[in-house]
Amino acid sequence: MASAEIYYFTGTGNSLSVARMIAECLDGTWIPIASIIEQQEIRSEASAIGIVFPVYFADLPNLVRRFARKLIPSGPAYIFGVATYGGAAVAALRNLGGILSSRGLALDAGFGFHMPQNAFRKPWENRARAYRRARQRASGIAQRVERRWVGVHYTNRLLQAGIMPFANACERSSVRYLENTTRTPSPSGLTIEDLLPLVDMAYSVTDACTACGLCVKACPVGNIIMQSDRPVWQHRCESCLACFNWCPTDAIRGSVAKNEYRYRHPDVRLQDMEDQRSGPERAWT
DSSP states (O other): OOSEEEEEOOSSSHHHHHHHHHHHHTTOEEEEGGGTTTSSSEEEOOSEEEEEEEOBTTBOOHHHHHHHHHEEESSOOEEEEEEEESSOOTTHHHHHHHHHHHTTOOOOEEEEEEOOOSSSOOTTOOHHHHHHHHHHHHHHHHHHHHHTOOEEEOTTHHHHHHHGGGHHHHHHHHHHHHHHHTTOOSSOOOOHHHHGGGGGGGOEEOTTOOOOOHHHHHOTTOOEEEETTEEEEOSOOOOOOHHHHHOTTOOEEOTTOOTTOOOOOTTOOHHHHHHTTOOTTSOOO
């Protein structure tokens, strides 16, 4: 049985970086969720299973929801989640635990993991310090995993404790924002999960677009095709901002992304983004 498998989803590299560091500390492997999500069942023989993902709209990415609903450990396994964020995890880990519980599994441990903001500028943010601390925190998580520690740990405990009583209000606010972004009449009765794939309705490109196709390559879920030398979104968006932040000419506009701000983790390459959709014949070690 494999010692540890770390499954990840990333848009601008933060979660991939964290997944790599934890996997290396555990002498395990890191596996992109997007490469296996179309399987009817996702079976793992690992004794420790990690799920590393960014927080979107105070919740889980849809891809991670789908993964959690398909995950089948081959035997007793210690399952832990790592939510990366520029602000707070809010209800993301709680909701991941709920999905696993509905399938008879348990989220044994959850970790909130602060990383640089990827959607808008935080003038006070010190990225270099965040990256240094990230390595220490990844090592700390790996040590807890080795001990099979049970519980939830956040790097910003006070903020998380203060915001959790308002988690439902955050969800309602996110729904209203998404209804407005997707031009859906409100109240629609739809959930974040329903609305999120339509976020790309707000995307557009300026004349700066050179039809290079890097947005197609960067999109981890294959949501973009090129037509008449322009990207066209297919309405199965994850709102991960990969297309926005990997565009070399800053030609993409729309949704939560601020036009003057770009972010990519410095240790993550375009090839890493392309590899998220690669088949299982690739090895991530």
